[in-house]
Amino acid sequence: MSDIAASARTVLVTGAGGGIGRGICEVLAEEARASGRPLRLALHGSRISPALESLAAGLSGPLVEAWAFAADLTDTDAAAALVGAVTGWAGRLDCLISNAGQSRPGKLDSLSDAEWQQTLDLNLRATWVLARAARAALGESRGNIVAVASMSGLSPHPGYGAYSTAKAGLVMLCRQLAQEWAGQGIRVNAVCPGMIRTPLTESVYQDGETLRQREALVPLGRIGTPRDIANAVAFLAGENAGYITGVALRVDGGISDGMLNLIPGRPDKPAAAT
Template identity: 45%
Template sequence: MRALVSGGSSGIGASTCLRLAEASLARGEQPMIAVAGHRATPAQEHVVSSIQSMGGTAIALVGNLSDPDVPNQLVAAAVAEFGGLDGLIANAGIASPGALCDVSVEDWDNMFAVNLRGAWLLAKASYAHLKNSRGSACFTSSMSGQQPHAGSGAYSPTKAALTMLAQTLALEWAPDGIRVNVVSPGMTHTPMTEKMYSDPQIKKARESIIPMSKIGEPMDIANVIEFLVSPLSGYVTGQDICVDGGFSKSILSHIPGRPSSNS
C-alpha cells in the first residue's frame, strides 16, 4: 500500500497512517506511507518513526493546503519516493466556529481553500497514479456535513461540499477502476477537541446523548478509512459512512414522551 495521508501528523490522520501500515503488513505487503502535515512537528516525526519501526517505509511531507501549488507538490513527492500511489486519504481540515454572519470573507475563503479546494487538488494530482494502480481514495468529512450545524461557521458548508466532491469523483472515476468514499466522524476525541473533552461535564453530557455512550477515538475512524481503501471494500464506492456511535440516527429518541429502549 503506497498512500498519501494529508493531515497525517496527529489525531485521525496519525491513527490512519498507523492503521494503514498495520493492515498492509498483515496482508504481506510493504506499507509506504507519506505523512503530510501543515508543518514539521515532533508528532509527525513520531508517526514516521512508528511506521518505520514496524518495518514499513514512511516519509514526512510538509505544506499548507491553502497554497494551490502544495497539493501537486505533495503528490509528486510521494510518487517520486514510492514509484506510484495506491491510496489517497484527504484528511486535512480546519475549523473556526462562529455565526455565519460573523465570518469574515478571509476566514470563509481560507476554510474552503483547505477543506475543499485542497482535497480537490490532491485528487486531481493523484488521478493518473490511482488510475494506473486501480487504487482508491477516502475523504474525511464530518457529521456536520450531513446535518446543518449552527455556530460552526463555514465548517459545515465546506464538509457538505467535500462529501459531494468525493461522491462526484466516485462516479467520474469508477470507469477507471478507482473507488472514492467518504468517512464522516461524529464526536471524536482528537487534539483539535482536546480542550472541550478535558471538561468532564461536557464530556459526560455528550456521552449521554450518544447511543453507544462514549466519545469516539481517532482509531475508530481510522479503522473505517482503512476498510474503505482496502481490498475488502472492492465493490464499495460513492458512500458516506458516518462513524458516530449512532448519534446521527438517534434524533427521534430525544423527543420527550416517545418510547425508548430505556423505558
C-alpha cells in the same frame, strides 16, 4: 529507495500528525505487518515538525517505510507538488487519504471573507486539487481516495456555517469523483466522524459534566476515538471494499439518526411533570 519492493502499496495521508491522521497511519502500518504486504506511508503535515518526523520513524520498520512531507494545502501549486513529491519518492500511488482539515467556529453573518475562504480552501478545495493531481497515478494502480468529512457535512451545524458547508461539499465532491472516475477503476469514498476525542478536542472532555452530557446523546453511549475513524478509513481504502464507491460512511455511534431519541414524551421518556 529503501529495500522495500517497488511494488509496495503507497498511501498518502494528509494531516497525518493529528489525532485522526495519526490513528489512520498506525492502523495502516499494523494491517501491512499483519498481512505481510509492504507499505510506503507518506505522512503529510503543514510543516515537517519533530512530532511528524518522530511518527514517521516510529512507524517505519519491517514491511513499512514512512516518510514525512510538508505542504500548505491551501496553496494549489503546493498541494499538487506534494502529490508529485510522493510519487517521485515511491514510484507509485495507490491511495490518497485526504484527512487534513480545520473546524472553524463562526456564525455565517459574523465570518469574514478571509475566514470563509480559508475554511473552504482547506476542507474542500484541497481534496479536489490533490485528487486532480493524483488521478493519473491512481488510474495506473486502480487505486482509491478516502476523504475525512464530518457529520457536520450531513446536517447543518449552527455556529459552524463555513465548516458545515465545506464538509457537505466534500461529501458531494467524493460522490462526483466516484462517478466520473469509476471507468478508470478509481474508487472514491468519504468517512463522516461524529464526536471524536482527539488532542484538539481533549480540553472539552476534561469537564466531566460536558463529557457525561455528550455521551448521553450518543446511542452507543460513548465518545468516539481516532481508531474508530481509522478503522473505517482503512476498510474503505482496502481491497475488502473493492465494490464500494461514492459512499459517505457515518462513524458516529448512531447520533446522526438518534435525534428523535431526545424528544420528551416518548413511552420510555415521559415528559417532565408540571
